[in-house]
Amino acid sequence: MNLSALTLHEASKRLRSRELSSQELTEAVFQRISEAEEKVQSYLTLCKDSALEQAKRADALLKAGANLNPLLGIPIAVKDNFLTLGIKTTCASKILDDFIPPYDATVVKNIRAAGAVITGKTNLDEFAMGSSTENSAFFPTRNPWDATRVPGGSSGGSAAAVAADECIASLGTDTGGSIRQPAACCGIVGLKPTYGRVSRYGIIAFASSMDQVGPLTKNVEDCALVLQAIAGHDPRDSTSADKFVPTYAAALTSDIKALRLGIPKEYFTSGMQPEVANAVRQAISQLAQHGAIVEEISLPHTEYAVAVYYIVATAEASSNLARYDGMRYGYRAPARDLAESYMLSREAGFGTEVKRRIILGTYVLSAGYYDAYYLKAQKVRALIKRDFDEAFKTCDAIITPTAPTTAFKIGEKIQDPLQMYLSDLCTISVNLAGLPALSLPCGFDSQGLPVGIQMIGKHFDESTILNIAYAYEQSTKWHKQKPKL
């Protein structure tokens, strides 16, 4: 087996017992990148030289036995909307084509402090706006299971890199499903933590009331380990929660007896690919065999979530993206005056989807439309959150499919934004309510494409969903299957 196929947990064990060095592991990952990247195209920027330097330092620490963090010496890829000191950060946009951040995002700082080796920056939909990674201003990433299909998005590069063993684990962001949906499409584990659990300081803002950072990994245990390294309060993010962080790996007992799992009937709609619904239902009955109590529940406002999300998210985006004016950083077009400079810089710098969302967001906030769209959406959002609050009075977790279909074809939905938005159907309510949720593999469709199951937890209760996922994973082999590249 190629060393790059190791899980984080296995690799960390071998590093600590000194049967493997971080330099060997990092070399193996870059070897794999050189073989797979032509087909997959997960990375926008590779950092081989600095990665090997970091690996060397990690090896010295491992030798001294000084730092025993599980991330020490582990090659990790980072989505290109995280600011990385001295490493180009584009957000897959032409407007930030040559932007080199003067500081590290808090999570980047955290994984560096843990001794992780940063392999590079992964591709995404421009400004994380999309569900397929086709909206990258540079190139689309391809699904490692089928290169004619999308890897999902917006963290498509981070998901594909993990699935193709082009890193050991990666970091992504999730505003409406951008970690979970690509994790499902690529057959890996992806977690969106509770809003406030992980710092967003130094993450390029898209929709600030929903953006959250999380891990994409090869299995559930790895997911718990990466979450541990990034979770916690950060005074530099005023929305970050000053709450106790449990030891996530300790929660992985596989004991889910008498846990109450709610299955919302609204998530199994007629538009869903039958093979997806079947795989998820089968996984649910397996959870019942483990002693969990399964009951059907209702989240009655589910059908309004996509409409609410695309009002709230675009409104926040239109405001967040006002900062790209070409004055202090980013692209500036030659112009006669200031007004023209703004217009021309933003015209040339932003792609079609970004412009579409800025216009939609500006419209729903503009005089005369604010009450009808934005305020209405925030009211319905309160109803969506209330549905979850009610459900969690009787449930410990909620189980749904992660996406209505497996990975779709490149080009299939790009001309039809509404169809593209509807592929986030199962994931966006979670962001609207600020809940934690993860996706893990639960089977394959007849074309050999992975299917993902979503587990939604109570606020700040990542431990329970990680344990349910772990219990399921222990009794299946889906996560051990690898794409043939």
Add this chain to the structure above:
Amino acid sequence: MAFTREEVQRVATLSRLRLTSGEEERLAEQLDRILQYMEKLNQLDTREVEPFAHAVDPVNALREDTVTNQPNAEALLANAPAKEKTFFQVPKILE
């Protein structure tokens, strides 16, 4: 059609975006469909509902009013499209 090309133009100007005429037409059509889809929110009576404010208990994050970062003009100017000494150079705003 509720979302006309003129409407797209108006909002584009508010957003400091310039669009090609092809983009304007396509956007008008697409946004019109998207807004029609959003009409479904009007099926719900929300007169008695307080709008959403925060996902978890909001607490004001306060701190001492002290400088916590080290000023570093060079680093901050490194990405400037145009600069002069320790200043960002921008287009003239007054005649």
